[in-house]
Amino acid sequence: MEQERINGLVEKYNQGQAGPADIRLIEQLIEEGRIDLSQLAQLKQLDDLVMKFETPAPSADLDDNFYQMLKTVKQKNKRFSWSRFFAWPEFAPKLAFASVMLIIGFLGGYLFFPSPSSNKEVAELKDEVLQMKEMMMLSLLEKESATERLKAVSLTSEMSSVSDKVTNALLQTLNNDENINVRLEALEALKPFVRDSRIRSELVRSIGKQDSPLVQVALAELMVQLQEKSSVKELRKILENKNTPRDVKKQIEEGIKTMT
Numbered sequence: 001m002e003q004e005r006i007n008g009l010v011e012k013y014n015q016g017q018a019g020p021a022d023i024r025l026i027e028q029l030i031e032e033g034r035i036d037l038s039q040l041a042q043l044k045q046l047d048d049l050v051m052k053f054e055t056p057a058p059s060a061d062l063d064d065n066f067y068q069m070l071k072t073v074k075q076k077n078k079r080f081s082w083s084r085f086f087a088w089p090e091f092a093p094k095l096a097f098a099s100v101m102l103i104i105g106f107l108g109g110y111l112f113f114p115s116p117s118s119n120k121e122v123a124e125l126k127d128e129v130l131q132m133k134e135m136m137m138l139s140l141l142e143k144e145s146a147t148e149r150l151k152a153v154s155l156t157s158e159m160s161s162v163s164d165k166v167t168n169a170l171l172q173t174l175n176n177d178e179n180i181n182v183r184l185e186a187l188e189a190l191k192p193f194v195r196d197s198r199i200r201s202e203l204v205r206s207i208g209k210q211d212s213p214l215v216q217v218a219l220a221e222l223m224v225q226l227q228e229k230s231s232v233k234e235l236r237k238i239l240e241n242k243n244t245p246r247d248v249k250k251q252i253e254e255g256i257k258t259m260t
Contacts, residue, residue, distance in 0.1 A: 010039050020146065023180050023214075030213050030245050126160075133159055134166055141169055146179040153185045167193055171202050175209045183215050187222070194226060207234035213248045224255040232256055 006029060012018050013026055029035040133155050140152030153173065156162060173186040193199045203219065210216050216238055223231040235252050238244050 006034060010035060020179060020181070027180070027213060030248070031243070033246060036247050130159060130161070134163065137166065138169055141173060146182055149173070149177065149179065149182045150185055153182065153189050156189045162193070167196075167199060171199075171206065174203075174215075175206050180212050180214060183210075183212065184218060187215070187218055191222065194222070200226065200228060201230075204228060204231045204234055207231060208237060213245055216244075217248055217251055220252045220255045224258055227259055229259050232259055 009018070009022060009026060009029075012022060018026065026035060137152045137155045140148045140155075143149060143152075153170065156166060156170065159166070167190065170186045170190050174183050174190065177183050177186065187203075190199060190203065194203070203222065207216070207219050207223075210219065220231075220235055220238075223235065235256055238252055239249050239256075
């Protein structure tokens with residue numbers, strides 16, 4: 001490949017315009033030693049992509065459907081399963097987004113016109129919003145489209161708190177998703193929770209499961225920031241792998257030095 005084309009590919013990546021095929025080609029060139037990691041401005045350029053996602057518009061009869069749904073939930077509280085509700089293949093994502101918007105509207109009304117008796121209702125509505133976002137995330141993570149899975153991961157930034165179910169789903173995505181951009185975004189979404197020793201331990205284990213130089217370097221940089229000495233053993237395994245690109249080894253070696 002001509003150097004001019006390689007430079008164009010790097011510039012495209014740094015501008016956040018690289019697609020999955022471009023990412024795969026960049027990784028191949030990194031492994032061949034024709035692209036140095038220092039040429040990449042940053043390891044993740046996904047914010048613009050996520051911000052371009054459009055929220056589906058609610059249908060005209062959504063209000064009636066939603067009120068009927070809430071009535072059914074109250075009548076069958078113990079038997080109703082949010083997982084089954086959001087498992088509907090086509091209808092679930094649209095209804096979920098529209099439902100969250102509607103509940104947020106109710107929340108706004110309670111917050112702007114509070115009353116002594118409204119605190120409990122507001123807390124319940126907040127909890128329902130959180131549950132809906134969690135169910136949306138878990139549902140979208142199962143989609144074949146990488147764009148849908150990126151959207152799922154980005155939902156965590158809108159959650160005031162997350163459950164173990166959400167963090168486990170992010171870890172699963174980091175370890176197993178076939179799309180490198182999705183894995184990098186999952187790692188970014190996990191960073192606010194690294195004070196949790198369980199999350200840190202799982203991130204250390206994740207190092208040995210990565211075959212992408214970009215994800216390996218991103219994890220190594222996070223370990224250095226956390227000064228997570230327990231990661232040194234896993235990072236050394238990357239150094240011992242003969243298929244690891246030379247500049248990746250160099251960067252990891254420098255990281256290990258700062259932790260030992």
